[in-house]
Amino acid sequence: MLMVGKEVPDFETEAYFPEEGKSEKIKLSDYRGKWVVLCFYPADFTFVCPTEINAMARTYDELKKMGVEVISMSTDTVFSHKVWHETSELIKPVKFVMGADPTGKVSRLYEVYDEESGTAVRGRFIIDPDGILRAVEVLYPNVGRNVKELVRQIKAFQFVREHPDQVTPAGWEPGKKTFAPDMKIAGKVYTVWKPEE
Amino acid sequence: MPCLEPDKNLSEEAKKVLKALSELKSATKTELAEKTSFDTPLISRKLRELAEKGAVKEENGKFVITDDGLEAVKKI
Numbered sequence: 392m393l394m395v396g397k398e399v400p401d402f403e404t405e406a407y408f409p410e411e412g413k414s415e416k417i418k419l420s421d422y423r424g425k426w427v428v429l430c431f432y433p434a435d436f437t438f439v440c441p442t443e444i445n446a447m448a449r450t451y452d453e454l455k456k457m458g459v460e461v462i463s464m465s466t467d468t469v470f471s472h473k474v475w476h477e478t479s480e481l482i483k484p485v486k487f488v489m490g491a492d493p494t495g496k497v498s499r500l501y502e503v504y505d506e507e508s509g510t511a512v513r514g515r516f517i518i519d520p521d522g523i524l525r526a527v528e529v530l531y532p533n534v535g536r537n538v539k540e541l542v543r544q545i546k547a548f549q550f551v552r553e554h555p556d557q558v559t560p561a562g563w564e565p566g567k568k569t570f571a572p573d574m575k576i577a578g579k580v581y582t583v584w585k586p587e588e
Numbered sequence: 589m590p591c592l593e594p595d596k597n598l599s600e601e602a603k604k605v606l607k608a609l610s611e612l613k614s615a616t617k618t619e620l621a622e623k624t625s626f627d628t629p630l631i632s633r634k635l636r637e638l639a640e641k642g643a644v645k646e647e648n649g650k651f652v653i654t655d656d657g658l659e660a661v662k663k664i
Binding site: 415416417418420421422423424425460 | 618627628629632633636637
């Protein structure tokens with residue numbers, strides 16, 4: 392598994408740009424300086440995938456305001472992405488880049504390729520502006536992911552990036568209490584944080 | 589002989605980046621992003637498109653326009 396805290400592998404692949412209606416090559420390293428959500432899913436025109444992609448599309452404006460770019464990725468071609476975007480009500484709102492990985496090269500690089508089905512499993516990677524992997528979530532294909540939790544995690548990572556002396560406790564939301572990890576509170580975290588805080 | 593026919597070969601965004609680079613002489617991606625109001629991923633893609641067509645090249649971490657690129661700018 393790719394390790395959090397390490398630089399992610401770069402890749403170049405064809406991608407569909409729904410707003411422009413065209414395909415073009417993208418390189419992950421082009422996105423340095425931005426937060427990136429790289430989101431693998433099994434296949435266009437299937438069942439859970441359009442619900443996830445739609446959820447991401449409905450959250451995209453909020454993510455953009457947070458300085459986050461989204462790249463979806465499946466082993467479909469850009470032609471499949473184009474027709475899916477044009478014909479599926481749930482996919483029409485998509486404005487983010489839809490990466491195409493028909494050879495499975497990128498999916499293998501990120502260790503989410505399922506050799507038996509020839510598709511990617513649900514792998515989601517949060518990458519910081521320096522290209523460092525901050526979070527990974529991989530789900531079996533029959534359960535969809537939660538975009539609200541994705542947003543919460545990015546906000547937490549952005550907070551600790553700006554406040555490197557602080558950590559965010561479980562379920563942290565902006566405005567909630569954070570604290571500095573210090574030997575003085577080892578075994579006594581309850582003195583600086585309560586579950587209801 | 590110039591290999592570029594800007595109206596046929598270059599996207600509108602690439603033409604804007606090329607024109608901006610011709611005015612700046614040499615620039616980083618960030619400087620081009622500021623000049624064009626494009627975001628840096630788009631600048632990177634357009635610079636790659638321009639480099640593949642021989643219109644720009646990278647020198648010491650900055651992008652500069654080539655002779656073919658200068659010829660292309662005249663036709664934009």
